[in-house]
Amino acid sequence: MTAPRIVVAGGGITGLAAAFTIQQEAAKTRTPIDLVVLEAGSEAGGHARTITEDGFIVDRGPDGFLDRGADTLALIDELNLRARLIPANPIRNRYILSGCALRRVPSGPASLLASDAIGWRGKLRMMREPWAAPPPGDKDETVFEFAERRIGREAAETFVDTAVGGISGGDSRALSVKSQFPLMKEMEREHGSLVKAMFARRKIARPRLWSFDRGMGTMTAELASKLRGALRLNTPVDRIEKTGEGWRVRLAGGAPIEADHVVLALPAHAAARVTAGFDRELSRPLAAIPYVDFAVVGLAYRTSDIARPLDGTGYLVARTEDLSTLGVLWESSLFPQRAPQGMALLRVILGGARRPEVSAFDDQSVAELAVKEATGVIGISGKPVHQWVSRWPSAIAQYTVGHDLRTSEIKRLAASHPGLHVCGTAYDGVAFNDAIASARRTARIVAQQFAQAVPVPAGASA
DSSP: OOOOEEEEEOOSHHHHHHHHHHHHHHHHTTOOOEEEEEOSSSSSSTTOOEEEETTEEEESSOOOEETTOHHHHHHHHHTTOGGGEEEOOOOOOOEEEETTEEEEOOOSHHHHHHOSSSOHHHHHHHHTGGGOOOOOTTOOOBHHHHHHHHHOHHHIIIIIHHHHHHHHSOOTTTBBHHHHOHHHHHHHHHHSSHHHHHHHTTTSOOOOEEEETTOTHHHHHHHHHHTTTTEESSOOEEEEEEOSSSEEEEESSSOOEEESEEEEOSOHHHHHHHHTTTOHHHHHHHHTSOEEEEEEEEEEEEGGGBOSOOOSSEEEEOGGGOOSEEEEEEHHHHOGGGSOTTEEEEEEEEETTTOGGGGGSOHHHHHHHHHHHHHHHHTBOSOOSEEEEEEEEEEEEOOBTTHHHHHHHHHHHHHTSTTEEEOSTTTSOSSHHHHHHHHHHHHHHHHHHHHHHSOOOTTOOO
């Protein structure tokens, strides 16, 4: 009997993690497999890639991960990368740009009283959170509706809407709280109050941010290296077709690939396109998942050219500031190894749902906009020594109201086609840890299915 043929479509962190895990699972059971990973671009890794230049380490996408991801930590160990992990500087200061000034985000009741981020009426309303109205039945509340109900409008606009814009690039008035922030709903359901939940969880260690000594691209580069014989770059998938016994993956160029299993580790809109030919019912909810575009601009300055102390993680920008910038990470404060002595590294995040037009700007225009909008906030007097622009169309899936129904339908319809699998941040959480957890869960399902289907000859090895 021939070895199972597996095609993983997509060479971002999800696709690489899925393919590597399939490879590892096959080795455990000594099952020979025929594995191919197809990546449309010239580099694997998706958003998790890193630029290194003149002593600067500039992540093009995520700059770290929280240590509560069991699958991420397990994968790091399997790649023998544990020794290359570095913790973020444990600085607690976080800021919001509001009213043309940086205002410290309160970390607790005492700092809330002293904060100038919101007025006294807003503070008093926040303190009444334990007595907030209960959830409105089975309604799929937006993040903003949930926050306004629990902590009041002023705090919802200042803290929650700003955080959502900076973290996911989305609109808190459109995103589903139970899909985007399920922990918040769980805390409310179990304790009846976010404040009570935080007191109940105070003995649980806070998660810590980690990265790698040479940036997040360390992990995707190592995964790509482990998959060297299977990984094909510059190979976009045109469409997939059902055959009598499996699947045919048609490429934009080159001969089609026959497969027993196809893992779609693609953005939902790309998965919609390649599945439309054989199942329009599946393609429809895939296409209905919206995405936002981002630009990430790395800016290197001499520390002597920045007036304000970079004494925190950075700042997020309130909607009322009417800027294209969503947030600025003080990268060399978070990870001092990211910049040479005497230099500061900033990463400016622009675009998102608030300013989708930024995606149409050329690199120079995006860089100039980032410099202009950051200069006055932290008192920059000189020009950047270096600048790096990464533009990410369709960067982050948006879990808008009804997302849980869409993903349930997608998974149900995909499961009706034996050998077809979907995974990634479009369905199972948008964070780096979520991508890896989704990938490895799917990989184990694939491995279980092909291990059951193929008898293993004595002495065979993967």
